[in-house]
Amino acid sequence: MRQDKVLGEFIVNGNRQQTAFAPHKTLLEVLREDLELTGTKHGCELGECGACTVLVDGKPVLSCLVLALEAQGRAIDTIEGVADGPNLHPLQDAFAELNGSQCGYCSAGVILTARKLLESKPNPTRDEIKRALGGNICRCTGYIKIFEAVELAAAKLRGEDAQPTKETLYGH
């Protein structure tokens, strides 16, 4: 059956972009299939895994549960906009340094959720990090590496000369 498309405008990572899309599509589908931003991952499509997390107007949102029509004209941040040109965000650096990312399927959602946390709370406790990331499921890391990477990035963002320790690099 032929599906008519609508023309929509999205503000993604600060850039206004127009695209034609089928009106039943979710924000996740439009990001990946119509705007070719495949860093946002397609997981359960049920709101359970967090892989599809993006920021909408600065807040973490499960893009598999939002109609693209509803996201028009709102500020959408995806993993493609997290680095500053060639310079990785401290969260990306810390995840790479501490192996907070293994297969990487959860990483975009985790990093965007963590970015929002560190913007509102620059020095979170381990429990606050756990709570903030409670909706982001990782099947690989066991979470400790993720929590340590967020703590290292938080310290770097606070301007501290933080370095990985032997324990965070090689395990406990």
Ligand code: FES
């Ligand atoms: S794909 Fe959206 S929560 Fe799993």
Ligand code: FES
């Ligand atoms: S790194 Fe594989 S799902 Fe998290």
